[in-house]
Amino acid sequence: MNSKTSMLKVLRRVIQEVNGARHLNAALATMVRRIRKAMQTDVCSFYLYDEAVDSLVLMETIGLRTQAVGQVVLPRGEGLVGLVAMRSEPLNLEDAQTHPQFRYFESTGEERYSSFLGIPIIHQRRMLGVLVVQQAEKRRYTDEDEAFLVTMAAQLSGVLAHALATGHVTRPAQAKRQVMFKGVPASPGIAMGEAVVIAPPADLNSVPDLIPSDEAFEVARLKEAIASTREEIRAAGRRLAKRISAQELALFDVYQQMLGESALSTEVEKRIREGQWAPGALADVVRRHVQYLERVDDDYLRERAADVRDLGRRVLSHLQEDTPSRPDVYPDNTVLVGDEISVALLGEVPRDKLMGVVSVRGSSTSHVAIVARAMGIPTVLGMTELPLPRLSGAPVVVDGHRGRLFVRPGPELENHYATLVAEERELSELLEYEQDRPSATTDGYAMPLMVNTGLAVDAIGVLKNRISGVGLYRTEVPFMITERFPGEKEQTRLYRDQLEGFAPLPVVMRTLDIGGDKDLPYFPIDEANPFLGWRGMRVTLDHPEVLMVQLRAMLRASLGLNNLYVLLPMITNVAEVDEALGLLERAIIELGEEGTAVDRPRVGVMIEVPATLYQMDALASRVDFFSVGSNDLTQYLLAVDRNNARVSNLYDALHPALLTALDRLARDAQRLGRPISLCGELAGDPAGALLLMAMGFTGLSMNAPNLPKVRAAIRRVAFSDARNLLDEIIRLDTPEDVHRHLKGRMAQWQLAHLLPPEDD
Numbered sequence: 001m002n003s004k005t006s007m008l009k010v011l012r013r014v015i016q017e018v019n020g021a022r023h024l025n026a027a028l029a030t031m032v033r034r035i036r037k038a039m040q041t042d043v044c045s046f047y048l049y050d051e052a053v054d055s056l057v058l059m060e061t062i063g064l065r066t067q068a069v070g071q072v073v074l075p076r077g078e079g080l081v082g083l084v085a086m087r088s089e090p091l092n093l094e095d096a097q098t099h100p101q102f103r104y105f106e107s108t109g110e111e112r113y114s115s116f117l118g119i120p121i122i123h124q125r126r127m128l129g130v131l132v133v134q135q136a137e138k139r140r141y142t143d144e145d146e147a148f149l150v151t152m153a154a155q156l157s158g159v160l161a162h163a164l165a166t167g168h169v170t171r172p173a174q175a176k177r178q179v180m181f182k183g184v185p186a187s188p189g190i191a192m193g194e195a196v197v198i199a200p201p202a203d204l205n206s207v208p209d210l211i212p213s214d215e216a217f218e219v220a221r222l223k224e225a226i227a228s229t230r231e232e233i234r235a236a237g238r239r240l241a242k243r244i245s246a247q248e249l250a251l252f253d254v255y256q257q258m259l260g261e262s263a264l265s266t267e268v269e270k271r272i273r274e275g276q277w278a279p280g281a282l283a284d285v286v287r288r289h290v291q292y293l294e295r296v297d298d299d300y301l302r303e304r305a306a307d308v309r310d311l312g313r314r315v316l317s318h319l320q321e322d323t324p325s326r327p328d329v330y331p332d333n334t335v336l337v338g339d340e341i342s343v344a345l346l347g348e349v350p351r352d353k354l355m356g357v358v359s360v361r362g363s364s365t366s367h368v369a370i371v372a373r374a375m376g377i378p379t380v381l382g383m384t385e386l387p388l389p390r391l392s393g394a395p396v397v398v399d400g401h402r403g404r405l406f407v408r409p410g411p412e413l414e415n416h417y418a419t420l421v422a423e424e425r426e427l428s429e430l431l432e433y434e435q436d437r438p439s440a441t442t443d444g445y446a447m448p449l450m451v452n453t454g455l456a457v458d459a460i461g462v463l464k465n466r467i468s469g470v471g472l473y474r475t476e477v478p479f480m481i482t483e484r485f486p487g488e489k490e491q492t493r494l495y496r497d498q499l500e501g502f503a504p505l506p507v508v509m510r511t512l513d514i515g516g517d518k519d520l521p522y523f524p525i526d527e528a529n530p531f532l533g534w535r536g537m538r539v540t541l542d543h544p545e546v547l548m549v550q551l552r553a554m555l556r557a558s559l560g561l562n563n564l565y566v567l568l569p570m571i572t573n574v575a576e577v578d579e580a581l582g583l584l585e586r587a588i589i590e591l592g593e594e595g596t597a598v599d600r601p602r603v604g605v606m607i608e609v610p611a612t613l614y615q616m617d618a619l620a621s622r623v624d625f626f627s628v629g630s631n632d633l634t635q636y637l638l639a640v641d642r643n644n645a646r647v648s649n650l651y652d653a654l655h656p657a658l659l660t661a662l663d664r665l666a667r668d669a670q671r672l673g674r675p676i677s678l679c680g681e682l683a684g685d686p687a688g689a690l691l692l693m694a695m696g697f698t699g700l701s702m703n704a705p706n707l708p709k710v711r712a713a714i715r716r717v718a719f720s721d722a723r724n725l726l727d728e729i730i731r732l733d734t735p736e737d738v739h740r741h742l743k744g745r746m747a748q749w750q751l752a753h754l755l756p757p758e759d760d
Contacts, residue, residue, distance in 0.1 A: 010034060010035075010038040010148075011148075011151060011152060011155065013034065014030070014031050014034045014035070014152065014155075028046055028059065028060040029060055029062075031046070031060075031156070032044040032045060032046055032060050032061060032062045033062050035131070035133065035149070035152065036062050036063065036133070038148070039133055039141075039145055039148065039149075041115075041133045041134065041135045042063050042113060042134060042135050042136050043061065043062070043063030043064055043110070043113055043132070043133060043134035043135070044061070044062050044063060044131075044132070044133050045058060045060065045061040045062075045063070045064055045131075045132045045133075045134075046058075046059050046060040046061070046129060046130075046131055046132075047059065047074070047081050047085075047129050047130045047132065048128070048129045049076070049085060049127045049128055049129050049130070053073075053075075054075060054076050055073050055074060055075045055076060055082075056073070056074045056075075056076065056081050056082060056085055056129065056130060057070065057072070057073050057074075058070065058071070058072040058073075058108075059129075061108075063113075063134065064108040064109060064110055065108055065109045068105065068108040068109075072105050072108060074103070076127075078101075078103060079101060079102070079103035080093070080096060080099060080101055080102055080103070080116055080118060081118055081130050081132060082101075083101045083118075084118035084119070084120050084130045084132075085120060085127055085129075085130055087120075088120050088122060088127065089120065090117070090118065090119050090120070090146055090149075090150065091116065091117070091118045092116075092117050092140060092141050092146055093115065093116040093117075093140075094114070094115060094138050094139060094140040095114050095115075095138050096113070096114060096115065096116035096134070097111075097114065099116075110134065112136055113134040113135060113136050114134075114135065114136060114137065114138045114139075115134060115135035115136075115137070115138060115139045115140070115141065116132065116133075116134050117132065117133045117134075117141040117145065117146060117149060118130050118131070118132045119131045119132075119146075119149045119150055119152075119153045120153065121153045121156055121157050121160060122153075122157060123157040123158060123160065123161040124161070126161070128157060128160050128161060128164070129160065131149055131152065131153050131156075133145075133149065178406055178407065178408050178409045178410045178413060179406070179407045179408065180404055180405070180406050180407075181383050181386055181404070181405045181407070182383070182403060182404055183358070183380040183381055183382045183383035183384075183386075183403045183404075183405065184363060184380065184381050184382035184403050185379075185380060185399075185400055185401060185402060185403035186357075186362065186363070186368075186369035186372060186373070186379040186380060186381045186400070186403075187357075187369060187372040187373040187376075187377055187378055187379035187400050188373075188378065188400045188401050188756060189356075189376065189377070189378035189400045189401070189424070189705075190378055190397070190398065190399055190400065190401070190417055190420050190421050190424065190757070191335055191355040191356025191377070191378040191397070191398040191400070192333065192355065192395075192396075192397050192398075192414070192417055192418065192421060193331070193333030193334060193335040193355040193356060193395075193396065193398075194331045194333055194334065194335060194393060194394070194395060194396070195335050195337045195358075195391040195392060195393065195394045195395075195396045195407070196330060196331065196334050196335065196336055196337065196392070197337045197338065197388050197391055197392040198336065198337065198338035198339075198341070198345060204282075204283045204286055204287060204309065204312050204313060204316060207279045207280050207282075207283040207316070210276075210277040210279075210280055211275055211276070211277070212272065212275070212276070212277040212278075215272055215273060218272045218277055218278040218281075219269055219272055219278070221278055221319060222265065222268055222269065222272065222278040222281075222282070222315075222319070223265065224318075225278075225315050225316075225318035225319045226259050226264070226265055226315055228318045229259060229311070229314045229315045229318055230256060230259050232314065233256065233259075233314075234256070258307070258308065258311055259311065259315075264285065264286075264311070264315075267285045268281045268282050268285050269281075271284055271285060278319055279316055279319050279320065282312060282315055282316055282319065283312070283316065285312075286308060286309065286311070286312030287312075289305075289308050290305045290308050290309050290312075293305035293308065330349050330350065330353050330354075331353065332352075332353050333353070333355050334349055334353045334354055334355060335355055335356040335357070335358060335396050335398055336349060336354065336356070336357045336358070337357075337358045337359070337386070337388065337391055337396075338358075338359055338360070338388070339359070339360045339361060339388065340359055340360065340361040340362060341357055341358075341359040341362065341368050342368060346368065346371060346372070346375075346377075351375070354377060355377075355378070355398075356377060356378045356379065356380075356396075356398035356400070357372055357377055357378075357379040357380075357381075357398075358379070358380050358381075358383060358386070358396075358398060358405050359379075359380075359381045359382075359383065360382075360383055360384060360386050360388070361381070361382070362381035362382060363381055363382060368381070369381060370454060370474065370477065371477075373703045373705070374452075374453075374454070374703055374704065376703075376704075376705040378398045378399070378400030379398070379400055380398055380399070380400055380403045380404065380405055382403075383405060386405075391407060394407050394408055395407075395408060395409065395414075396408075396409070397409050397413065397414070397417045399417070399757075401756040401757055402756075402757075420757050423753070427709075427753060427754075428708065431708040431709065431711075431712050432708065434711065434712070434715065435466050435707070435708055435711065436465055436466060437711075437715070439710075439711045439714050439715065440714070440715065441693075441714055441715070441717055441718055441719040441722070442715070442716065442717065442718045443718040443719050443720060444719075445693070445719035447689075447693045447700065447714050448468035448469070448698065448699045448700070449466075449467055449468060449699075449700055449701075449702070449707060449710060449711060449714075450467050450468050450469045450470060450471030450472075450508075450677065450679075450699055450700065450701040450702075451463060451467050451470055451471065451701060451702065451703070451704050451707070452470075452471060452472040452473075452474070452679055452701050452702060452703055453470050453472070453473050453474070453498065454472075454473060454474030454475070454476075454477035463704060464501075464502060464505065466707060466711075467505070467707070468505065468506075468699065469502065469505040469506040469507060469508070469563075469699075470498065470502055470505070470506070470507040470508060470701075471508055471627070471677050471679045471699055471700070471701020471702075472508055472510060472567070472627070472679040472701050473498055473507055473508060473509045473510065474510060474513070475491075475495075475509055475510060475511065475512055475513075475550065476512050476513050476514055479512060479514070485546060485549075487549070488549050488552055488553050488556075489553075491549065491550060491553035491554075491557075492553040492556045492557050493557075494557075495509065495553055495554050495556075495557035495558075496556075496557040498557075499557050499558055499561050499563055499564060500561065502563070503561050503563050504561075504562075504563055505563060506563050506565050507563055507564060507565065508565040508566075508567050508604065508627065508677075508679075508701075509554055509564060509565065509566055509567065510567040510568075510569050510606070511537070511540055511547060511550055511551070511566065511567065511568060511569065511580075512539070512540050512546065512547070512550055513535070513536050513569040513570065514535065514536075514539055535570055536569040536570020536571075536606075537568055537569055537570045537571055537576050537580065538570060538576075541576060541579055541580065544583055547580070547583055548583055548586070548587055551566070551583060551584055551587040552587045552590065552591060554566060554601070555587055555588065555591055555596075555598045555601070556591065556596060556598070558598065558599075558601060559596065559598060562599065564601040564602075565601060565602045565603075565604060565624075565625065566584065566601050566602070566603045566604070567603075567604045567605070567606055567627055568580050568603070568604070568605050568606060568623075569606045569608070569629070570606065570608065570609065570632075571605045571606060571609065571612060571619075572609045572611050572612070573611065573615070574615060574618045574619065574622065577605060577619065577622050577623065578622065581603065581622065584600070584603065585600075588600060602624040602625060603623050603624055603625075604623050604624060604625035604626055604627050605619050605623050605626060605627070606627050606628070606629045607626055607627070607628045607629065607633065607665060607676075608628070608629035608630075608631075608632035608633045608636070609632070609633075609636060610633070610636055610637050610661075613661060613664065613665065616665070616668040616669070616672060617668075617672065620669075620672035620673075620674050623674070624674070624675075625674055625675045625676070625677070626665070626669055626674055626675070626676040626677075627676070627677050627678070627679055627701075628662065628665060628676065628677070628678040628679070628680065628697075629679060629680055630653060630658070630662070630678055630679075630680025630681065630682045630683070631653075631680040631681055632680075633658070633661070633680070634651060634652070634653050634655070634658050634680070635651060637655075637657060637658055637661060638650065638651065638652070638655060638657070638658070652735040653680070653681060653682040653685070653688065654682075654688065654735055654738045654739060654742070655735045655738075656730075656732055656733060656734065656735065656737075656738060659691065659729065659730060659738070660730065662678070662692065662695060662697075663695045663726070663730060666692075666695040666696040666697055667695075667696065669696075669698075670696050675698040675699065676696075676697055676698055676699075677697060677698060677699030677700065677701055678692055678697050678699075678700055678701070679701035679702075681702075683700040683701055683702045683706075683710070684702035684703055684706030684710060685706075685710075686709045686710050686712070686713035686746070686751065686754040686755065687713070687742045687743075687745075687746055687755060689710045689713060689714065690713055690714070690717060690722045690725065691722070691725065691726055691729060693714065693719070693722055694719070694722040694723045694725065694726035695726060709754045712751075712754060713746075713751055713754055716749065716750075716751060717749055717751070721749075725742075725745055728741060728745075729741060729742065743755065
């Protein structure tokens with residue numbers, strides 16, 4: 001490379017072309033040519049790694065013979081390219097042919113080249129391919145050359161990973177094979193069925209890519225949509241002619257001009273001819289115009305960006321009329337797939353037909369995830385690389401345990417998951433008979449099991465005899481499904497249903513816990529880092545008018561029942577507890593003055609921020625009980641966003657650091673004479689529940705579908721054995737060691753069938 005400036009210039013240009021290309025195969029051809037020219041070398045080639053055959057295939061080259069493309073295949077570890085892939089590190093050779101790993105392919109003509117520089121392309125630890133440059137004369141490529149190619153490979157990795165996932169580049173061995181996508185597990189279980197893709201509304205940023213099967217049809221429907229939009233605008237102009245000024249009315253003429261044959265239509269048609277369907281072509285053109293207009297200095301032109309965006313949406317809405325966003329009839333084995341699935345959408349599908357849910361957006365703590373878990377529907381969210389339009393009608397398998405979606409599964413995988421589904425069903429039937437029996441160990445130790453609720457109380461009749469109470473009632477769920485903050489009377493009715501339905505069992509009601517990724521549609525919180533921002537108690541203490549209404553409603557609802565427990569979320573310091581207790585006391589006094597005498601309920605603190613681990617004594621002097629939110633505690637303690645697919649594999653509720661923290665919490669609570677329960681996902685894991693019981697947790701709260709397996713595990717193990725298991729586990733150093741040891745012990749106790757399916 002000549003200079004750092006030219007390196008950056010070439011980098012920008014190549015990445016721009018790769019990102020903007022409709023077909024990545026064409027972009028790769030441009031890329032190798034650009035790199036060869038920039039590095040002033042004779043050859044630049046790209047080898048794609050194919051996991052199916054554990055080999056690298058020559059996919060693109062400039063300098064080697066073109067007939068070798070697709071024909072040269074190197075097993076990983078074989079040849080210089082295979083060596084780069086196996087070591088996952090650069091290889092820079094002055095005389096490649098003297099290297100013991102050199103392998104000659106007659107079809108390439110590479111015997112003419114001496115110098116070799118190979119760089120691996122890696123995305124999130126996955127090998128994707130190798131970039132290679134070669135030169136006839138013997139030379140060792142400079143550090144600057146190597147840095148340039150390393151940077152190029154790093155920039156290309158994300159684009160290439162996305163292209164592979166969405167089918168824009170197909171691995172040679174994968175054309176007719178099943179495809180697997182990874183996301184964030186949001187609700188456990190396995191679902192097999194047919195993908196029903198719910199199209200998003202007219203949102204230019206949510207239009208997926210799709211290659212048209214009939215270009216003429218796409219052009220025709222584009223023209224029809226533009227004509228409908230022109231008539232719509234003309235009619236709107238006529239209606240408003242007498243109500244707005246001539247200057248404002250002129251905007252309608254501008255719209256008409258933009259929709260003219262020589263403008264928008266021609267450009268979009270060109271995109272369609274290049275291989276994009278009409279909605280995608282329209283979105284591309286409109287987005288490009290908007291981005292340009294937003295960057296110019298002229299105020300008038302910047303304002304026109306909104307007009308272009310509005311026009312694009314109008315035309316898109318007409319195009320989408322040809323593609324119904326909701327099916328009239330859902331298949332019997334529906335797997336709902338979409339850009340963002342709402343709870344309302346779940347409600348549209350008959351419950352007996354809804355097998356699973358998959359979404360591009362969303363997280364394991366979002367409203368839809370909470371509802372899906374409560375309903376027992378396997379769900380995977382955060383699947384950012386999902387090619388939505390290509391999935392419609394495809395057979396799929398949803399693995400909610402590991403956050404995976406298999407599209408068009410092969411016979412072997414289909415049989416594997418069908419067996420797992422059958423075993424799961426048989427196990428549920430087998431465990432059902434003992435659900436009304438005590439959750440006590442073989443040596444008589446009683447372990448109270450509770451449920452997490454927040455939805456309608458339909459299942460109270462069945463659940464009440466099987467649990468020791470409600471360990472967590474999520475009060476934010478009723479707030480999420482309305483268009484405003486519910487009033488005091490409305491909240492009182494909701495809370496009374498819960499308290500009365502489960503009486504005399506205790507019901508732990510958590511005060512409004514919004515923020516993070518749990519926004520209310522009428523109270524949005526937009527922050528760069530929401531999980532460390534304005535959430536939980538921080539929000540409600542800043543809005544005491546909201547908290548006071550909620551506390552008053554809870555107190556009113558508890559009248560005469562004496563089973564209300566109030567839980568304060570996202571506590572980080574003692575002052576927050578004092579302030580919340582002051583508001584509770586005020587609510588009690590106010591109600592008394594209004595003629596409603598209520599008793600002070602028991603109050604607890606959620607332990608979910610690491611800071612609270614070191615304030616247990618001070619907190620115990622103020623509250624009656626503790627409840628550990630292990631999901632948030634895990635992500636804060638490990639500094640891992642569990643809703644980020646890139647790092648979600650690092651989120652592990654059985655991490656030794658977390659287990660040590662939980663053990664300490666249980667000991668502290670016992671020393672301080674305060675009950676302590678846990679209401680995270682760990683409580684619903686049979687092996688995790690045994691460890692928590694051994695630590696001394698006085699209650700475990702979980703989603704109702706998890707109760708049978710946890711109860712079965714507790715009833716089949718002696719408390720003394722669980723204590724011994726904890727002593728063994730607490731000494732282990734890595735999550736892998738913990739999982740391995742737990743699996744071995746569960747198998748020894750003949751409880752392996754209660755654990756989720758093993759990873760492949």
